[in-house]
Amino acid sequence: MQNNIINTITLCLLATLITACQRAQTTENTMESEVDSRVELTLDAIRSHPDIEIGTLQTRSIQTQVACTGMLDIPPTDRISVHSKVEGFLTDLRFIDGDFVKQGTVLARIENISFVQKQKQLLELKAQLELAKNNCNAKNCLTHKQQPAKKALTKHKVNWHC
Template sequence: MKYIKIGSLAAILSLLMAACHQQSGEANVTDGAKEESETAEVYLTPEQMELSEIVLGQPSLREIASYVECSGMIDVPPSNIRSVHSPVTGFVQGVKHLPGEYVRRGDLLATIAHPELIRQQRDFLESASKVA
């Protein structure tokens, strides 16, 4: 019975010591990661600078290119997004503005044509002429 108590006590103590040792090791690893991420300095030897053909100079203002071609995506807040739709179905016959061009409320954006739409317009004009 005495040996069982001593064995159990030894097992519990060894587990506690192992658990404490792992926690301190993990803390050191995270501290090292923080130190590495905070440093943003790179040191090059003169030989590395020569092989990479890096030349140091004084900062100056100068034109690099008159035209820079690039692609990207513009993120717009949801409050500034607008959708354009037609209350009737049809085919876009012509577009009056280019993408990115400024427009105002009431500007004609496109013309829509559809045989059914033309028939509806004709019926409307005929009924309007009968009323007048």
């Protein structure tokens, strides 16, 4: 029985020793193959090879266009916030995030429905004011000629604050 244990232990040690030696040889073979794959060319070897030409240094365009895909993200050096004085919807955006812009350049157009309506009302009221001023001037001319129109003129002035 003791003989069996000794034989088993000896067999295990022998198997371990053989396996370890094989791994070391594999590593050495890999290093040798890496060394063998390198090729060094000397100037004489280059000159003697018929397919290799040596010329003078020239500047020339190899390819005028580079086609590639990907994403380039460069953080901007100056970041400026832009705010609008009125609320509304963006109808036209004339820049891309990260573009360089100059002062005074139109970046976007904003449309505000209520602002447009208020501008329309303002123009209508300006037209009414102009009409009232014209009526007032016309009635002033008539008062010099006619006294009965004086009463109508006073009433008109009170209504339109002339």
